[in-house]
Amino acid sequence: MSKSNTTTICSMCESMSSCFQQLKFEQLENISQNKVQIKFNKKEIVAKQGSFATHIIFIKKGFVKLYIESASQDKNLIINFFSKGSLIGLSSLFESNTYQYSVATMLPSELCLIEVSEIKKLVVKNSEFAISLLKRSHKSTIHAYNQMFNLTQKQLLGRISSAFIYLSESVFESDKFELILTRNELANFTAMSTMSAVRAINDLKKQEIISDNNGIIEILNKEVLVKISKFG
Template identity: 45%
Template sequence: MNTSQATKCAECKEKSLCFKQLNEDELNLTNVNKVQIQFKKGEIISKQGSFVTHIMYLKNGFAKVYKETDLDHNLILDIIPEGKLIGLTSLYNNDNIARFSVAALENSTVCSIDRNTIEKLIQQNSQFAKTVISSLNEESLQFYDKMASLTQKQMNGRVADALIYLSESILKSPKFKMILSRKDLADFTGMSMMSVVRTLKDLKAEGIIEDEKGFIEIKNKTFLKQISQKG
């Protein structure tokens, strides 16, 4: 983890939709209350149980949000692509303890913004507040879908859901570099690593996916979605 020279918020070409709603004064306020940090692959961005003093903006890279457990595995709650805010659930919450951990899935750049600054911007800029609420809604819907997948579907359905989510929502391509290790994919689907490996092998043997040299390609999305729907 290293701090780096940050572009001024007003000049940044990697602003998310919510920050595009801010005027120059509001962008300057954000700029003086943030620090830009470089994280290497695997580094912890935020630790479960620590105090939440900042909201994180993932400027580039990918991160995983996960719940640490007393078992020999964690539960990955979501995969975060660049351009997303992390930690919004801590806003206006008197219990300012992080309920999950965040780690970089690849070398990533994070802008850590003072939480009070974000709350002030929400209060004074309705369009900014609207986009923040929209982000929280997306997180909630993803969480509901994930809980349904984990509790109602068999192994094939869970892996199908994960691959479709990565392809359509995170990496936005039918062929993508697999940013999750087999262990991560197991933690994301609530399965053992051996079960994940076996399921991927079966999907490949059936011609539904291609899995070569760190890349996944969905060859038959219609069939993969049928597996997802049938669970």
């Protein structure tokens, strides 16, 4: 990682999240003065589970995964993916001062690290900002509940199908998208072995429900995909 030599002023940032749009000009200036903007290569760790959380991570550009590592480190569970405009690390902020998860880039990314104390001040000053943080937080909670259900109550094909629907609708926002994730990462997101992920994907390909051209996934038969994702 390297500190960017062209730090953008927050009020000029075209990736600005909905939260920050609630802020007044001078409040945004405060953020601007209490952040660092950093460039990361792909596959770099941005936040490490267990370490002190002194900053909130804002994604200006790129793509990251948020995941939980096991003690033995061999089993990772990917909780979610985030791209431009996302804000990460809020839960560590109010609940505990250490990260409860790790965050790593999956593409070259530009991130802004904003001081926790600055965010806290703004929550007190600006109730619109507080509400938009509340919305984000509840979105995370609902996503986690859904995933808990998906991962524990559905089997292989249902989990993979749910994952493709989620990626298509909520992450890449298109029926055709570059997957970016490896089979191993998809396995870690769906709580199965890499081998099972490979088999499940090829199964969907053979049934012509999805296609995969060098990493470009296209959902060919959404109706059936949804049916599989619901049945289990």
